[in-house]
Amino acid sequence: MLKVEHIGIAVKDFSQSISLYEKLLNTICYKKELVASEKVNTAFFIQGETKIELLESTEADGVIAKFIEKRGEGLHHIAFETNDIEAEMQRLKNEGFILLNETPKRGADNKLVCFVHPKNTDGVLIELCQSIV
Numbered sequence: 001m002l003k004v005e006h007i008g009i010a011v012k013d014f015s016q017s018i019s020l021y022e023k024l025l026n027t028i029c030y031k032k033e034l035v036a037s038e039k040v041n042t043a044f045f046i047q048g049e050t051k052i053e054l055l056e057s058t059e060a061d062g063v064i065a066k067f068i069e070k071r072g073e074g075l076h077h078i079a080f081e082t083n084d085i086e087a088e089m090q091r092l093k094n095e096g097f098i099l100l101n102e103t104p105k106r107g108a109d110n111k112l113v114c115f116v117h118p119k120n121t122d123g124v125l126i127e128l129c130q131s132i133v
Contacts, residue, residue: 001088005081005129006044006051006109010064011073014056018043021052033108040064042108053079053108077115079127085112088128092116104130 011017018029022045031044039062043054055076057065067076082088085104093099098117107113107129116126 001080001082003081005079006053008053008055008077008079009074010055010067010076012068014041017054021045021054035108038063044109077125077127079129082128082130085114085128085130089114
């Protein structure tokens with residue numbers, strides 16, 4: 001893993017949260033994207049080398065809606081950048097971590113992604129991500 005790529009935050013009201021984070025971070029949302037396969041809208045902010053991703057469910061049965069129902073709005077995941085997601089996935093499997101998907105899938109912001117089950121990471125959902133060239 002190279003660095004923290006972004007921090008994901010689950011939100012209920014996309015428009016309100018975008019406005020809030022624009023004020024908080026004193027920067028504009030530089031990208032909004034629908035990830036239909038995950039039933040989620042995303043909005044990205046950058047501050048220095050750190051990116052923040054807001055996540056809003058597009059459907060009542062979506063993963064983010066279920067997360068908010070169970071835990072409330074807030075920190076959803078921490079994403080780490082890697083140059084070789086498949087090798088990193090294999091390394092983590094070899095170390096005994098449980099991956100939530102067996103192969104990388106297309107995520108937001110032109111990335112391949114894979115998630116590590118939070119029961120192996122002290123309750124924190126970890127995302128691996130690699131830029132698609």
